[in-house]
Amino acid sequence: MAAVKNSIDKVNLSEYFMPTYGIPSVTFTKGVNAELFDEKGKRYIDLLAGIAVVSVGHCNTAVTQAITEQAHKLSHISNYFYSEPNKELAKTLHTLAGDWGQVFFSNSGSEANECAIKLARKWGGPEKSTIISALNSFHGRTLGSLAATGQPAKWNGFQPLPGGFDYGTYNDLATFEKLVDEKTAAVIIEPIQGEGGIIPANREFLTGLRELCTARECLLIFDEIQSGVGRTGKWWAFQQYGVTPDIFTSAKALGNGFPIGACIAAEWVADSFKPGDHGSTFGGNPLASAASLATIRYIEENDLLSEAERKGTLLSALLADAPHVQEVRGAGLMKAVQLHSECAKDVTAKALEKGLVVNSVRPDTIRLVPPLTIEDSVLREGCEILKSILASVS
Numbered sequence: 001m002a003a004v005k006n007s008i009d010k011v012n013l014s015e016y017f018m019p020t021y022g023i024p025s026v027t028f029t030k031g032v033n034a035e036l037f038d039e040k041g042k043r044y045i046d047l048l049a050g051i052a053v054v055s056v057g058h059c060n061t062a063v064t065q066a067i068t069e070q071a072h073k074l075s076h077i078s079n080y081f082y083s084e085p086n087k088e089l090a091k092t093l094h095t096l097a098g099d100w101g102q103v104f105f106s107n108s109g110s111e112a113n114e115c116a117i118k119l120a121r122k123w124g125g126p127e128k129s130t131i132i133s134a135l136n137s138f139h140g141r142t143l144g145s146l147a148a149t150g151q152p153a154k155w156n157g158f159q160p161l162p163g164g165f166d167y168g169t170y171n172d173l174a175t176f177e178k179l180v181d182e183k184t185a186a187v188i189i190e191p192i193q194g195e196g197g198i199i200p201a202n203r204e205f206l207t208g209l210r211e212l213c214t215a216r217e218c219l220l221i222f223d224e225i226q227s228g229v230g231r232t233g234k235w236w237a238f239q240q241y242g243v244t245p246d247i248f249t250s251a252k253a254l255g256n257g258f259p260i261g262a263c264i265a266a267e268w269v270a271d272s273f274k275p276g277d278h279g280s281t282f283g284g285n286p287l288a289s290a291a292s293l294a295t296i297r298y299i300e301e302n303d304l305l306s307e308a309e310r311k312g313t314l315l316s317a318l319l320a321d322a323p324h325v326q327e328v329r330g331a332g333l334m335k336a337v338q339l340h341s342e343c344a345k346d347v348t349a350k351a352l353e354k355g356l357v358v359n360s361v362r363p364d365t366i367r368l369v370p371p372l373t374i375e376d377s378v379l380r381e382g383c384e385i386l387k388s389i390l391a392s393v394s
């Protein structure tokens, strides 16, 4: 191994990776709650949490223990069989939805959305197959979820994409009223747009979409992949709005970094799937389900929903009067710092140099989605670093 490591250290790593991401400047080797350490031992405050994934902190002891114990018992069996953790997780997700829903487990957010799209089409039949989403949305990178993603720039080079998708304007109900008709199978919406810049839906928009979908007999799908699992202060952001979808999808924080996704649908919708219609080799396997159950239990036992709310308010207050800041928006610990100019990339790079991990979700917007378990003192320290960088930006 030593020989392999030495040779890796010497070569340009871009030889081995597809150039889908920029070339990273840091290799992280260790994480503890909201802190990361690189190979030289330098400490970083992590306000990104693996993009809203590591919600109960890096190397959370309860999650690590659950994965370890499960690995000693049973890792994988296929979905031809139940496992104890996967039965319990399905029941838990039903409860957290508000005592409704049947689940299909996947390995990622895109796959959870693929399931939602296929289910909506199966439910609608050949005459009712159109999916309406929002411009500036993000639903994933697989061909179906990419077609649902209302960002034409992300389609370039990958056409032809699956057909039967159309796009309204986020927070503009009238544009959806024009698009939703008898051929519509479903509307898919993020209650808070994540990759689009942390843009919360207006209450009237989501309420109006619910009424529209009911009146025109199509399904309402909420993509809760970034906003779910407690990040906004409720289990699901739709619970902030009091609007219930027919289907919703989850991933990211669901396994605190162990890959797992879920598509949860009302029984009368889920019934459209018959054995053989959809599947996944790994989805919800015992290891992933054990990680997810431990994550959910940890959130419950440590009251992290109210902590997300409280720390979100603290974060907004800490940054509200920072230089260059136009507004801090979002819910709970899903926050965007809107800047007056397009310097977010520069700020993000400087932050990394100073030991702070944040993300420029748009040229003029910094995304902050730290672990819900971040200590107040660490959050304050992170915000101080960010403020000092903003003060130095011209």
Ligand SMILES: Cc1ncc(COP(=O)(O)O)c(C=O)c1O
Residues within 6 Å of the ligand: 108, 109, 110, 111, 113, 138, 139, 140, 141, 190, 194, 195, 223, 224, 225, 226, 227, 251, 252
């Ligand atoms: C709202 C939303 N939907 C879907 C996805 C895709 O999830 P994944 O990257 O796990 O496929 C993401 C990822 O950022 C997301 O934020």
